[in-house]
Amino acid sequence: MIPIVCLCLLLFFPSLSVKGACSGLLLWFNVVLPTLAPFIICTQMITALGGAELLMAPFGPLSKRLFRLSLSGSYILLCGLLCGYPLGAKMCADFKRRGAVSEEEASSLLAICNHPSPMFLLGYVRSQLPLPTSSALLLLCLYLPILPLSFLSRRLYAGRRKHSSAKIKLSQKNLRTVPSDSCLQKNEPKVTLEDAISSTCETMVIIGGYIMLFSILAQWFQTLPLLSPSSRALLTGIAEITTGIHSLCTSLPAAHTALPVICATAFGGLSGIFQTKSVIKDSGLSICHYIGWKALHTCFSCLTWLLLFRLF
Numbered sequence: 001m002i003p004i005v006c007l008c009l010l011l012f013f014p015s016l017s018v019k020g021a022c023s024g025l026l027l028w029f030n031v032v033l034p035t036l037a038p039f040i041i042c043t044q045m046i047t048a049l050g051g052a053e054l055l056m057a058p059f060g061p062l063s064k065r066l067f068r069l070s071l072s073g074s075y076i077l078l079c080g081l082l083c084g085y086p087l088g089a090k091m092c093a094d095f096k097r098r099g100a101v102s103e104e105e106a107s108s109l110l111a112i113c114n115h116p117s118p119m120f121l122l123g124y125v126r127s128q129l130p131l132p133t134s135s136a137l138l139l140l141c142l143y144l145p146i147l148p149l150s151f152l153s154r155r156l157y158a159g160r161r162k163h164s165s166a167k168i169k170l171s172q173k174n175l176r177t178v179p180s181d182s183c184l185q186k187n188e189p190k191v192t193l194e195d196a197i198s199s200t201c202e203t204m205v206i207i208g209g210y211i212m213l214f215s216i217l218a219q220w221f222q223t224l225p226l227l228s229p230s231s232r233a234l235l236t237g238i239a240e241i242t243t244g245i246h247s248l249c250t251s252l253p254a255a256h257t258a259l260p261v262i263c264a265t266a267f268g269g270l271s272g273i274f275q276t277k278s279v280i281k282d283s284g285l286s287i288c289h290y291i292g293w294k295a296l297h298t299c300f301s302c303l304t305w306l307l308l309f310r311l312f
Contacts (some may be wrong), residue, residue, distance in 0.1 A: 009220060016219050024215025027242055028208040035119070036207075039083040040200045041193075043091060049189035067150045069109070072100045072277060077113045081143065081276050084117030086275040089290070090203065093283035103284065104157045111153035111293035112146045112284050115274060116241075116265055125265055128245050130254040135178075139261050145300030151291060162197070207279045214240040214271035222247060237264035240271040241312035259305055266301035 010017045046052055053071040056063070056078070063074035072095055080088020092113055096106035118124075123139050221235040231252035237244030241264050248260050268276075273294070279288045 001009075007231045008056045010216075013220070013223075015224060019218050020216035020219030021212050023219065023243065024212035024240070025208065027215065028204075032211065032244075033206065035117075036083060037089060037200050037204050038205060039079070039087060040090070041196045042198040043079055043083075043087070043096075044191060044199065045193065047094070048273060054085055060239055066114070066147070068154055070101060070105060073105050073109055074146055076101070076233030080113035081115060082117060083122055084115070086114060086279050088115070089276045090260065090279035093280040093285055094284065096283050106283075106285060107157045108150070108153040110280070110299075112149050114290070115142060115146075115297075116268070118266075118298070121265070122241070125245060126259060128249045129261060130249055130257055135303075137308060137312040138262075141301045141304045142266060143291050145150045145266075145297050148300060149297055152296075155294065161256075161305065203279060207275050209233055210271050210278070211240070214269065214274070215243055216242040217270075218247075234260065237261075237269065239265075239269055241265055241269040244269060247266075258301065258309070262305050263298050266298040276298075 013260065021081050046055065049298045052075040054073045056071045059074055059078075060071050063069050063071075063077070067073070069077060076088060076095060078089045079147045088231055089110060092101070093107050096103065101109065117137065121142060122135050126133055126135060126138060218236045218239040221239060224232055224235070227235075229251040233244070233247040238249040238261065244264050245261055248264065249257050252260060273287070273291060276290060280290075281286065
């Protein structure tokens with residue numbers, strides 16, 4: 001039924017659809033592709049060459065104390081935080097398929113490793129807000145909730161430890177070996193640069209398709225009749241965060257803009273959810289659990305803003 005409705009909207013509102021598609025594809029081409037694709041290629045090659053544990057060794061004790069993560073898990077978390085959607089989820093799924101992280105750790109990681117990058121927060125979100133906002137406050141609102149989310153996800157998935165004990169032992173054995181054997185088993189084919197580029201291109205095309213579709217949806221939301229500009233802006237923020245943030249900042253009163261923007265950014269939009277769904281496909285990770293964690297993260301980010309905004 002939904003595809004039929006979408007087809008009718010495409011036929012009856014072609015100019016809006018083309019405008020939304022162009023907006024989404026330009027966003028993908030000018031921002032997402034040049035920033036995300038090189039990171040995906042590099043992380044795949046680092047993983048293939050066994051450099052993940054070697055790279056994370058200096059941070060291992062801190063990561064283990066704060067998040068109870070292995071070195072491979074720490075690498076996934078770091079890349080997910082620095083590179084943004086949906087690299088954290090993709091690496092989480094890839095490492096789980098290889099057996100480099102257990103099912104329990106991968107499920108726990110999915111709750112905390114897939115977020116907007118600091119570059120997006122400081123370069124785009126902060127510039128869109130109509131009132132000056134502290135960079136530290138933005139970063140704290142988005143990243144501080146990772147601590148309680150990590151604790152809750154570990155408690156939730158701890159029951160899986162017995163069912164995946166063999167995988168955990170294998171992962172621990174891998175971490176004690178030399179770096180070249182830590183992420184890839186010896187009987188697996190070596191990943192070449194061409195393989196990494198081919199895999200990255202496939203992933204980026206899928207991401208671009210979702211960005212285009214949800215940008216069209218956001219464009220439709222912006223022209224819905226019988227709704228106030230603020231209601232249309234909120235719907236747009238739910239559909240796609242980049243367009244939604246701009247719409248929220250231009251439609252809401254300046255004094256009431258920051259909190260909805262924080263919530264939209266923390267949730268990631270339907271576009272981000274579908275991108276994540278595409279990269280964790282066939283990995284055994286649950287997209288329903290992921291949506292629940294993103295909703296909880298949004299609540300924690302909102303609470304953090306309410307507690308801290310008077311201090312900055």
